[in-house]
Amino acid sequence: MFYAGSFNITVYSFPFWYINALFVGSMAVGMAHSWKSKYKYLVLVAIWIVLHVGILKLLPIPLPWGIDNALGAIIFLAVGHGAQKVMRRRWHVLLLLIPIVFVLLNYYWDLGYKINMKGMVYNHFLLDLIIPLSFTYLLYRISCVLARVQYLSLAIAYMGRASLTIYFTHAAVLWVTRDVPYVSAKIIIALIFGITLHALFGQFKLTRILFLGNLKHF
Numbered sequence: 001m002f003y004a005g006s007f008n009i010t011v012y013s014f015p016f017w018y019i020n021a022l023f024v025g026s027m028a029v030g031m032a033h034s035w036k037s038k039y040k041y042l043v044l045v046a047i048w049i050v051l052h053v054g055i056l057k058l059l060p061i062p063l064p065w066g067i068d069n070a071l072g073a074i075i076f077l078a079v080g081h082g083a084q085k086v087m088r089r090r091w092h093v094l095l096l097l098i099p100i101v102f103v104l105l106n107y108y109w110d111l112g113y114k115i116n117m118k119g120m121v122y123n124h125f126l127l128d129l130i131i132p133l134s135f136t137y138l139l140y141r142i143s144c145v146l147a148r149v150q151y152l153s154l155a156i157a158y159m160g161r162a163s164l165t166i167y168f169t170h171a172a173v174l175w176v177t178r179d180v181p182y183v184s185a186k187i188i189i190a191l192i193f194g195i196t197l198h199a200l201f202g203q204f205k206l207t208r209i210l211f212l213g214n215l216k217h218f
Contacts, residue, residue, distance in 0.1 A: 014171040020066035025073030044078055047071050051122045072117040098134035166194030
């Protein structure tokens with residue numbers, strides 16, 4: 001995993017490529033905070049061009065720590081950081097039409113659009129930004145609505161705190177339950193297993209340190 005990121009994973013270590021990409025991407029964005037704005041934008045544009053040209057796929061060996069995967073993460077982390085400074089306006093609700101229209105078009109006309117950070121699949125210079133960001137904004141607005149429902153928000157908040165444990169274990173659980181006939185049942189099993197494991201880890205100081213990275217009870 002540390003040697004080749006997403007290009008050196010098994011069915012059980014599958015989720016961990018993302019943690020490498022998130023870690024390397026977060027470090028890069030953090031270091032870039034001290035740069036002048038014009039240099040930041042130039043570097044981001046250069047990274048986006050490199051990803052779409054596919055130069056990294058020509059390398060004879062994969063980069064360590066999934067640095068090639070992390071380049072995509074750098075773009076979205078940087079955009080997310082910048083979005084925190086944007087004041088929400090009423091007209092922003094129109095942005096919710098983008099994912100809805102895209103889903104309808106893809107369902108009826110099969111647009112064949114694909115983006116995959118793990119596999120470094122980038123096909124469109126603009127859509128590769130617009131589609132992921134618009135869907136992220138849709139999920140954000142849905143979360144804002146759900147947060148107003150007291151008991152539902154508490155349940156979702158706990159799943160959010162347990163999200164990394166769920167993420168780390170879901171691939172193995174889905175593999176073990178591969179013969180279960182219904183996809184929804186497998187997803188529920190993966191959620192229950194991850195949440196239960198997270199709760200168990202939180203009961204003991206040693207497991208909190210080893211698996212949750214926090215001395216406090218979650």
